[in-house]
Amino acid sequence: MNQLILSHLPGDIPWQVQWFDTIDSTNNKLKELAVQGAPHGTVVAAGHQTGGRGRMGRSFHSPEGMGLYLSVLLRPDCAASELMHLTCGTAVSTCNAVEKTAGIRPGIKWINDLVVGNKKLGGILTELSVYPDGGNVAYAVIGIGINCCQDVCDFPADLRDMAASLKTVTGKQHQIPMLAAAVITELYQLSLDILTKKDTIMAQYRKDCITLGQDVVILRGEKKQYGKAVDIDGDGCLTVQLREGSFVQVSSGEVSVRGMYGYV
Numbered sequence: 243m244n245q246l247i248l249s250h251l252p253g254d255i256p257w258q259v260q261w262f263d264t265i266d267s268t269n270n271k272l273k274e275l276a277v278q279g280a281p282h283g284t285v286v287a288a289g290h291q292t293g294g295r296g297r298m299g300r301s302f303h304s305p306e307g308m309g310l311y312l313s314v315l316l317r318p319d320c321a322a323s324e325l326m327h328l329t330c331g332t333a334v335s336t337c338n339a340v341e342k343t344a345g346i347r348p349g350i351k352w353i354n355d356l357v358v359g360n361k362k363l364g365g366i367l368t369e370l371s372v373y374p375d376g377g378n379v380a381y382a383v384i385g386i387g388i389n390c391c392q393d394v395c396d397f398p399a400d401l402r403d404m405a406a407s408l409k410t411v412t413g414k415q416h417q418i419p420m421l422a423a424a425v426i427t428e429l430y431q432l433s434l435d436i437l438t439k440k441d442t443i444m445a446q447y448r449k450d451c452i453t454l455g456q457d458v459v460i461l462r463g464e465k466k467q468y469g470k471a472v473d474i475d476g477d478g479c480l481t482v483q484l485r486e487g488s489f490v491q492v493s494s495g496e497v498s499v500r501g502m503y504g505y506v
């Protein structure tokens with residue numbers, strides 16, 4: 243599989259790809275490798291994850307041979323505060339890769355879900371490690387999961403109404419190695435642009451984000467607030483105008499945002 247991915251990668255991308263048939267989580271593995279000193283641009287991809295993770299402690303269903311499960315290690319020389327838009331940038335790059343290989347451009351449900359037709363196609367999990375002195379980034383792991391080959395009946399019953407795959411959306415089978423290579427290529431470009439092209443990246447994010455302009459519910463633990471999503475700032479924070487008129491800024495770490503009538 244590694245060779246297949248490499249055969250679709252442009253030769254000038256100096257990144258190393260490690261393939262695992264089965265793993266608990268590509269993000270977990272890459273964090274282990276990062277601690278052991280793995281270099282910027284190390285990529286871990288797997289055919290199956292037994293413990294695929296999403297935001298806020300959720301799991302990411304990762305059955306064998308059905309999806310792309312891939313993580314990339316970045317070691318940018320900057321403060322964590324300069325990378326607040328990394329999840330947004332990764333989402334845009336992943337949309338680019340899906341569009342180039344499958345011919346459809348997913349939307350982005352704030353902040354990290356890729357959606358097509360109101361259903362979740364995939365997601366991004368970004369994890370940063372910061373040096374204790376001064377807040378500089380030691381490493382960032384960006385993990386991408388995309389449902390590729392599932393038919394509707396392949397999703398567990400509780401996900402069926404809200405999950406999509408490239409196959410359910412396009413009616414065609416898509417090649418995971420080709421998609422992996424496209425994602426790696428886009429992430430390589432992102433790694434070059436992330437600190438210098440923030441405005442361009444976030445302008446594209448706002449175009450792709452389907453949450454903007456929607457009525458939303460902000461979920462903070464048990465607390466719910468109702469309003470309309472009106473803006474996204476340069477760090478990816480969502481501005482919501484509450485029903486009573488005031489504005490709140492929502493950052494990704496603390497809350498989930500749902501549409502008024504379901505997942506999207």
Ligand code: BTN
Nearest residue numbers: 267269294295296297365385387
């Ligand atoms: C989410 O749904 O909130 C994000 C899902 C991210 C899943 C990917 S799959 C590859 C990488 N490894 C993980 O454990 N998670 C990410």
